[in-house]
Amino acid sequence: MATLAPPVPDAGRSPSPAAPATRRRHRGGSKAGKPGPVTYTLLTLVALVSIFPLYWTLVAGSHTNAEIAATPPPFLPNASLFDNFQAALEQAPIGKAILNSVLVAGSITVGTVLFCTLAGFAFAKLQFRGKGVLLGLVIGTMMVPTQLAVIPLFMMIAELQWVNQLQAVILPTLVSAFGVFFMRQYLISALPNELLEAGRVDGASTFRIFWSIVVPVARPAMAVLAMLTFLTAWNEFFWPLIALTTANPTVQVALAGLGSGYVPQRSVIMAGTLLGTLPVLIVFTILGKQIVGGIMQGAVKG
């Protein structure tokens, strides 16, 4: 169950990442809030722990099954990586799967960010009848477990003859209740009413105000939502496994078919996983900068 996240500006200013630095300062260790060696050691440790699984995937993906099982296990990647890549690509249509996943996760991200920002703006700043009830309904849908919807959803998809087609996994997730609520919370605090009124006096229609004023202000939150949505969509397994077949899979569905045999070929699975993870890493590297930038901007403007 998704918990209700606090609005982003608060999250951005929350003191947790800076806490070690603050504590040091109180002990009088270093000058004027500059992080000391303790901070760096802690950060390095956390970074190493977080990056290790990815590194292990690389190491395991570049050895044979037997080599991984040896004691001590190998600690450096080696050149068999490309053989394992090849094996993975032969065993499952990973190329097609990546393309499908990019399409699916991309469409879901664009749709979710667009619709959630629109709805979040409406709930945050527009006055209309039944607003409270509608918002309650939206939040209410977050409490319905996805598993409950699977059977009716599958029946609808079957009715539409969409089984094994990408729209079957795209359309049901084009908007999320969490995203609507998240954008609403952000816009309530980040978008002053005067800005909208200035827009109206300047002669802008509500739609124009949305594009020219709301979207630029909402950008940091939109980037966060985009990243979360993309990751969720990329990693989604349950519904795509039901709606698609291994002939036209997303990455997760394709990976499920990898290395299956009497003895699972772990090195091939790892190599395939690495291939399937790369696009996400790329997206994160691009958006990550935006997000940090957005949060910093909001905090400095204060």
Place this chain on the structure above:
Amino acid sequence: MATVSFQQASRIYPKAERPAVDALDLEIADGEFLVLVGPSGCGKSTSLRMLAGLEEVDTGSIVIGDRDVTDSPPKERDIAMVFQNYALYPHMTVEENMGFALKLAGISKDERATRVREAAKILDLEPYLARRPKALSGGQRQRVAMGRAIVRNPQVFLMDEPLSNLDAKLRVQTRTQIAALQRRLGTTTVYVTHDQVEAMTMGDRVAVLKDGVLQQCDTPGELYDRPANVFVAGFIGSPAMNLVTGDAVDGGVQVGNAVLPVPREQLTRAAASNGKVTVGFRPEAVRLAGPGEGLPVRVDVVEQLGSDAFLYTSLADAPDDVLHSADLVVRTEPRSAVTTGQQLWLSTDRGAVHVFDAQTQQRVD
């Protein structure tokens, strides 16, 4: 350019017991600079927002030029507004901020650039056209907000406390600049402030509001010299007018053991409701009298301002219920020899006494 008129316009916020603006009647002439002034919460902003179309008009109507705009959205009213916090678009440069309305109006890029540049020149903003609002000082932001209004060349300027975020010195300077700019452009302007000095110095006419009700709308001079009721008398002027309420007696109003002289005819009419009369006189209309003449007072505080001095005094022998406000303020020569605790006698200039019916609070002439 256009006239503006409020006709019995009222605004009742949902769930409020009384109107925030109550049957406002106001005629603003073409090219006039009208200031709306009053204490906090009196409905100044609400009135302005009703005129802008940002607030509904529950009863009555609003006319700009010869067009009834009561139900028109803001964009059809041809007005420009300067907000208290400026409300500049944070992601647009100064140039884009100023040109946004023109862009929406479908004006060509070249003309937009020309008009923005013209306005920027008037407001000394040329070096900052490419900057974002974040990178400007408070005074510069204020000027951008002004610029955004003037490039549009609208029928009416609306300004809601545009100077309240500036420091005192800049406020005085900008005050004169805005007034001069308005005279030069000749655009009808409605200006909201809670600062009566701003109101008096900038407005052609000043409308004083209290609790959503218009008290008086007149030129600054008239407002000062002939306040229509006790509220306006006490609100306009700094330090405020001295207001004393007492029983009407033969020849004047009983204040403590002394009698403030009031012309007989005025006194009779002012005392008609309940026999009590409120008398007002400004600090500068008070003279020091010889011992034993006029009102006996004790000096509590002496305030030296350099150009003049103010004595804050209280009645020497007054029972507590006599005074409207505890103090009587007197303006004297600077560096006078008066000291704290000293006993003085005050008399008022003939003809400088304002008389009000204590019951209705209305002026009696």
